Amino acid sequence: QQQVKQSPQSLIVQKGGISIINCAYENTAFDYFPWYQQFPGKGPALLIAIRPDVSEKKEGRFTISFNKSAKQFSLHIMDSQPGDSATYFCAASSPGGYQKVTFGTGTKLQVIP
């Protein structure tokens, strides 16, 4: 049972373009939505996160847009750079002390010069 659906599976963007990755969730108990970035040979690392009480969060070139009614959220990478080439995972977790995080299936982003 896939609780967090992520698309696309892979994405090729030209340098300077906008990369967009979409996620949808089913469990309305989720209340924390992080995005993780993974470079080859490395473990994932937290990139940016949002709680559902806001519709948008921006950190530098990275923006999360959140639509609570549609149970969807997305990551936008503005002015994409070759150094952004990585695999991106959306995720969701529900309240409680265990921080059990449910991950999406990942998007492999390639930014070409």
Added chain:
Amino acid sequence: DVKVTQSSRYLVKRTGEKVFLECVQDMDHENMFWYRQDPGLGLRLIYFSYDVKMKEKGDIPEGYSVSREKKERFSLILESASTNQTSMYLCASSLRGAGDTEAFFGQGTRLTVV
């Protein structure tokens, strides 16, 4: 600098062997997790632990067990390795809190079962 260390980057084991994957964190985190990562399937939770000697099944626990004898160490055990357990295994840790704490990952262990 926070650190989660997995004992091996690469392992090759034979079918039927008992395999131990070790993970150590130096952040005094209460929560520790084991995930496996497969192309197209993302990260799937195998087991997690929220305290010493405590463990909870994740989404795909079959064929695996875990051990947490000390707060900083969380071991994943493949009782009898099979080829369908060939995968990248990732350990993570986090603070116990309100649900919005960051998970810190190790670099992963790529296990091949032949």
